[in-house]
Amino acid sequence: MKKNLTIWAILALSTIGFIDSVYLALKILLSSPITCSAFGGGCDIVAQSKYSAIVGVPLSMLGVLFYAAIIIGITYYLQRRTIKSLEWIAYGLLFGGLFSIYLLALQAFVIEAWCLYCVVADAIGIANALLAIRLLRMK
Amino acid sequence: MSNKGKEILTWVVLAIGLSAIVAGIYGAVAQPGEIGKEAGSLVAPVTATDKTKGSAAAKVTVVEYSDFECPACSYFYGMLKKLEEEKGDAVRIVYRHFPLPRHRYARITAQAAEAAGMQGKFWEMHDMLFEKQKEWSRSEDIQGILIGYASAIGIDTALFINDLKRADIDEKIDRDMALGVEQKIEGTPTFFLNGNMIQFRSYEELKQLVEAELSK
Numbered sequence: 042m043k044k045n046l047t048i049w050a051i052l053a054l055s056t057i058g059f060i061d062s063v064y065l066a067l068k069i070l071l072s073s074p075i076t077c078s079a080f081g082g083g084c085d086i087v088a089q090s091k092y093s094a095i096v097g098v099p100l101s102m103l104g105v106l107f108y109a110a111i112i113i114g115i116t117y118y119l120q121r122r123t124i125k126s127l128e129w130i131a132y133g134l135l136f137g138g139l140f141s142i143y144l145l146a147l148q149a150f151v152i153e154a155w156c157l158y159c160v161v162a163d164a165i166g167i168a169n170a171l172l173a174i175r176l177l178r179m180k
Numbered sequence: 181m182s183n184k185g186k187e188i189l190t191w192v193v194l195a196i197g198l199s200a201i202v203a204g205i206y207g208a209v210a211q212p213g214e215i216g217k218e219a220g221s222l223v224a225p226v227t228a229t230d231k232t233k234g235s236a237a238a239k240v241t242v243v244e245y246s247d248f249e250c251p252a253c254s255y256f257y258g259m260l261k262k263l264e265e266e267k268g269d270a271v272r273i274v275y276r277h278f279p280l281p282r283h284r285y286a287r288i289t290a291q292a293a294e295a296a297g298m299q300g301k302f303w304e305m306h307d308m309l310f311e312k313q314k315e316w317s318r319s320e321d322i323q324g325i326l327i328g329y330a331s332a333i334g335i336d337t338a339l340f341i342n343d344l345k346r347a348d349i350d351e352k353i354d355r356d357m358a359l360g361v362e363q364k365i366e367g368t369p370t371f372f373l374n375g376n377m378i379q380f381r382s383y384e385e386l387k388q389l390v391e392a393e394l395s396k
Contacts, residue, residue: 059198059201060201060205063201063202063205064205064209067202067205067206067209067210068209071206071209071210076250076252076367076368076369076370077247077250077251077252077253077280077283077367077368078366078367079278079280079360079365079366079367079368085252085367086282089251109198112194112198113194116190116191116194120187120190154282
């Protein structure tokens with residue numbers, strides 16, 4: 042019972058993460074370049090920083106793929122119920138969580154600006170990782 | 181329904197669901213440029229102290245609140261330049277400073293443009309700054325670079341260096357910023373076409389907006 046709840050929680054969070062990443066990715070892709078905000082809020086600063094992409098791929102795009110993969114992975118698990126698939130998901134989420142912490146640290150200490158949408162995605166990444174740890178301890 | 185059937189249905193629903201999310205957000209984000217009547221009309225009309233280019237009798241005036249270090253401003257600069265080339269005297273362009281605190285060289289480049297303006301070459305410096313933005317924004321010797329630009333546009337560099345520190349230039353920039361604050365602009369660049377705020381993403385969109393005003 043607890044296991045199912047945890048899995049549905051991960052699915053719900055990942056769906057929000059997916060929506061958030063899609064929004065951010067499309068906003069960045071479609072409006073170019075992003076105007077410089079007059080207020081502290083730094084989505085433009087973060088998006089224009091050199092940390093915003095890996096090998097040319099915007100991080101938001103990677104976020105979209107990551108959360109889509111989690112959603113697909115969980116859907117697969119819910120059908121087949123193999124331990125292996127659950128493990129894959131859990132470790133994937135752990136990695137995602139670590140990466141999210143890294144991205145939050147970048148915003149806080151290196152870029153020194155926060156982007157709300159990135160923070161949301163990162164928070165979900167960390168929450169998911171915690172749920173994944175819970176899952177792993179359950180077996 | 182068979183198990184296999186349910187499985188396939190689940191995947192189909194998932195695929196449709198994810199695609200729908202993407203399509204929905206795309207529709208919401210991809211908004212074409214439009215005149216924002218509610219967004220604001222220009223509170224401060226163009227005066228003699230404004231930096232303008234083009235005829236005062238022009239039917240169309242574009243006012244821009246801008247920051248030389250803002251990448252978006254540099255991007256839109258290209259469009260304004262093209263507008264200028266195509267429309268000539270029919271369009272007047274006005275530049276107002278809104279250097280953002282977080283851009284380390286925004287202030288000094290604003291001062292540089294004004295200082296060049298003291299020798300009649302504001303727009304030449306303005307163009308230079310936007311065209312070379314990537315270079316100077318990463319430099320650690322901004323003074324040296326600005327002096328180089330001053331020399332390149334043909335003004336007296338000693339005078340330029342002096343003028344950089346002028347109090348009245350500082351005041352002018354502060355005044356522009358105050359106007360921007362009063363205008364409640366949310367970022368740079370912010371454009372006003374004949375007093376109404378506009379947003380556009382391409383030169384074609386800008387041209388359309390301008391031609392609509394010209395035909396009135």
